[in-house]
Amino acid sequence: MLHTLNEAIKYIKNKIGDFAPEVGIVLGTGLGGLVNEIEVQHSIMYSSIPNFPISTLEFHSGKLIFGTLQGKKVVAMQGRLHFYEGYSMQQITFPIRAMKLLGIKYLFVSNAAGSLNPAFKKGDLMVINDHINLQPESPLRGLNNEDFGPRFPDMSQPYNRELIARGLKIAQDENITCHQGVYVSVTGPNLETKAEYKYLRIIGGDAVGMSTVPEVIVANHMSIPVFAISVLTDEGFPEDLQPVSLEEIIATAAKAEPKMTKILSQLISSL
DSSP: OHHHHHHHHHHHHHHHTTOOOSEEEEEOTTOGGGGGGSEEEEEEEGGGSTTOOOOOOTTSOOEEEEEEETTEEEEEEESOOOGGGTOOHHHHTHHHHHHHHHTOSEEEEEEEEEEOSTTSOTTOEEEEEEEEEOSSSOTTOSOOOTTTOOSSOOOSOSSOHHHHHHHHHHHHHTTOOEEEEEEEEOOOSSOOOHHHHHHHHHTTOSEEESSSHHHHHHHHHTTOOEEEEEEEEEEOOGGGOOOOOHHHHHHHHHHHHHHHHHHHHHHHHTO
């Protein structure tokens, strides 16, 4: 993997020169609008970077954006990768490894998720304070590179507590409805059945989605502090489960996105 990473980094550095990002950002489904807040200096299509996986989803644009946000140098993934697209866990998390090698000190992750907690409504935000990984394997499976991190990384605090506290304070000050809770990561791409939503709630989940956890595991492996936030785009309440379409999910995400962008922008400026 190190050889393929070095090839990608060499290409990227050739394009961005001496630009050194401090913050990495992963933008989830329907949540690409934060890019509008970035003073863009460089934009690179995933497809042009050697060994870089390409998003297969039409609603994920597939670009690495380099620029400044609130005075901080950032690199943002406009379009993320998912296990259900057919990629390996190592491919999904390849961009996180690349961001670390480019110099990031923090990782901010967003996603669209379904609510499992009846107190958390569609359109609300949820800061992730812990997760349950129900995806079939870990991105750390296979040979370990000690240059990246230990064979058995600790996961007692996968999401940085100080960033969580700051993020929730910003939401409170801005009168944004923002909860904190446990995110369950599943494979997808199908949504869940009534019985599955009930099970995910019983085991301790507040929201469910198909991403984020592989990236967070790899970030923790490399000792990168993580802040993650979900836009709750649908409600997985078994007692009154209604069919939901991708169009509805994207529309809800787009409506809630300015609130998420406000929290992320202010949080990044506070670093």
